[in-house]
Amino acid sequence: MHIKEKKVIEATKEPATIATLVADLRRLGVEEGMLLLVHSSLSALGWVCGGAVAVVLALEEVLGREGTLVMPAHSGDLSDPRAWENPPVPYAWWQTIRDAMPAYDKQMTPTSLMGAIVEAFRGQDGTQRSVHPQLSFCARGPLADEMLSGHALDYGLGEESPLARLYDRQGQVLLLGVGHANNTSLHLAEYRAEYRDKRTVTNGAPINEQGQRYWVEFEDVDIDSGDFERLGADFEAGGLARLGAVAQGKARLMPQRVLVDYAQRWIEQSRA
Numbered sequence: 001m002h003i004k005e006k007k008v009i010e011a012t013k014e015p016a017t018i019a020t021l022v023a024d025l026r027r028l029g030v031e032e033g034m035l036l037l038v039h040s041s042l043s044a045l046g047w048v049c050g051g052a053v054a055v056v057l058a059l060e061e062v063l064g065r066e067g068t069l070v071m072p073a074h075s076g077d078l079s080d081p082r083a084w085e086n087p088p089v090p091y092a093w094w095q096t097i098r099d100a101m102p103a104y105d106k107q108m109t110p111t112s113l114m115g116a117i118v119e120a121f122r123g124q125d126g127t128q129r130s131v132h133p134q135l136s137f138c139a140r141g142p143l144a145d146e147m148l149s150g151h152a153l154d155y156g157l158g159e160e161s162p163l164a165r166l167y168d169r170q171g172q173v174l175l176l177g178v179g180h181a182n183n184t185s186l187h188l189a190e191y192r193a194e195y196r197d198k199r200t201v202t203n204g205a206p207i208n209e210q211g212q213r214y215w216v217e218f219e220d221v222d223i224d225s226g227d228f229e230r231l232g233a234d235f236e237a238g239g240l241a242r243l244g245a246v247a248q249g250k251a252r253l254m255p256q257r258v259l260v261d262y263a264q265r266w267i268e269q270s271r272a
Helices: 003-011 018-028 051-063 090-100 114-125 143-147 163-169 185-192 228-237 256-270
Strands: 034-038 068-072 135-138 172-178 200-209 212-221 241-248 250-257
Touching: 003 090, 018 051, 018 241, 018 250, 034 051, 034 114, 034 163, 051 068, 051 114, 068 114, 068 143, 114 135, 135 163, 143 163, 163 185, 163 256, 172 256, 185 212, 185 256, 228 250, 228 256, 241 256, 250 256
Parallel strands: 034 068, 034 172
Antiparallel strands: 068 135, 172 250, 200 212, 241 250
16 A cells, blocks of 8 residues: 555545535536536545545536536647756756657657646546647537637637636536636636736647647747736635535635636736
8 A cells, every 4th residue: 555545545434436426516516517627636525445546437427418528638848948947957968858758649658747637537448638749628518629729829818718618518627626726717817907017938848740740839928827816816705706615625615707707807807
């Protein structure tokens, strides 16, 4: 048994199961037929019988066949080494990395720092993934194609991203054991907001096109989630999110369009 799992077991009053997760999600307000973007932490839920797979199955059971489940599947490791800081690599390695790093592959490329629940969902038969090499999203359900198609390289969390498609369809956001620092919809608001010191940066990643590997560069907003927890707390204080528990984890359910509109105004005022 891993030390981390041992600590989770010791901190858990009673195990969660698919059935208890389903009951908790429904009590929070997740409903059949929803379009739902989920950010998650498995360990925050306590010990779950079946682990990440059980969480994915519980979410899908609650949403039903008419619901669409979406998760961020970002792969930040596929990036220009000049931006690597934790840890950095020697300058002499940079070009070798750009030349030799395997290209993004929707099936093979793992997520980076997204958590076990996302990885389980990504690997599930029938789950689809968008084409962005760093900022992809996964989806499953009737609206999956609509959510994932046309994901542009430039400004990958902006107007040509799954976040904007979720906004168009008035989807919901579920934070499952994580806080607003993990809430990617706030980046859509950040893209839309006008504020002092907003700037663009150039990123890079390897992709495949027609069987050929290419290193591509693309423009993006220099995003900053440093104030997202404060933003989220203000949003919740207005009674605009449903708060509760799923297993032992804190959970927050909120309408994404309301969240993004609020966050855009908040960012423009607080970063002015």
